[in-house]
Amino acid sequence: MNKESLASHLPLHVFDEAIFENIVDDLVNKGYSIQLNNLPAFIVDALLRCQATISEEEYKTAGIGRADDFQHATEVRGDEICWITGSTEEGKLWLSWCEALQKYINRTLFMGLFSFESHFACYEPGKFYKRHVDAFRGQSNRVLSLVAYLNNNWSEKEGGALKLYIDENDNEGVTVMPQMGTFVVFLSEQFPHEVLPSTRDRHSVAGWYRVNGSVNDQIDPPK
Ligand code: OGA
Ligand code: MN
Numbered sequence: 001m002n003k004e005s006l007a008s009h010l011p012l013h014v015f016d017e018a019i020f021e022n023i024v025d026d027l028v029n030k031g032y033s034i035q036l037n038n039l040p041a042f043i044v045d046a047l048l049r050c051q052a053t054i055s056e057e058e059y060k061t062a063g064i065g066r067a068d069d070f071q072h073a074t075e076v077r078g079d080e081i082c083w084i085t086g087s088t089e090e091g092k093l094w095l096s097w098c099e100a101l102q103k104y105i106n107r108t109l110f111m112g113l114f115s116f117e118s119h120f121a122c123y124e125p126g127k128f129y130k131r132h133v134d135a136f137r138g139q140s141n142r143v144l145s146l147v148a149y150l151n152n153n154w155s156e157k158e159g160g161a162l163k164l165y166i167d168e169n170d171n172e173g174v175t176v177m178p179q180m181g182t183f184v185v186f187l188s189e190q191f192p193h194e195v196l197p198s199t200r201d202r203h204s205v206a207g208w209y210r211v212n213g214s215v216n217d218q219i220d221p222p223k
Pocket of ligand 1: 193
């Protein structure tokens with residue numbers, strides 16, 4: 001049996017659930033999870049290889065919703081993004097790992113996560129994403145956010161931290177450096193956060209789990 005036909009006979013993927021268990025514990029206790037350098041190496045590797053297949057032209061200036069003009073958007077966020085479609089094996093591996101996490105969370109927390117979408121993001125030097133929430137309560141079906149980082153040897157003096165605020169009154173925040181292999185998971189409606197400007201290109205993957213159904217006739221932001 002050659003490699004391809006062998007692969008097609010194997011179960012989809014079996015992932016180590018220890019990390020998932022750790023994330024779920026954190027979500028129960030705090031509503032967010034910071035995983036320092038804990039993204040499995042083969043997933044980091046897949047993301048880097050997937051990213052390498054994307055040309056500069058495929059990155060698009062990110063918006064902040066259907067109705068917003070880009071001039072306004074750039075005052076809020078300055079990143080360029082490229083959606084991960086699963087058109088490459090590496091992209092598929094990332095999406096299936098995220099799906100395995102989704103299933104684990106649904107099994108243990110009954111969150112009813114229904115779908116997942118994610119994109120690469122690049123912040124050039126000086127770019128930022130002002131304090132925001134990924135979803136407003138009752139206005140969106142984005143319920144869980146995930147951000148993973150892809151920057152080798154990031155040092156604090158280069159800036160680019162993610163600041164995660166534990167509620168709308170928190171101005172201090174928890175600081176996360178965008179170091180390769182670090183990732184965070186948090187409830188989308190609960191945690192305001194921002195990306196501080198950096199002195200070098202800052203690469204990440206951001207993703208969101210959604211629950212099913214449109215709520216209050218709101219239209220989802222376009223991809
Ligand atoms: C986002 C976001 C955080 C980061 O894309 O919505 O908040 O650290 N990203 O890149
Ligand atoms: Mn965000």
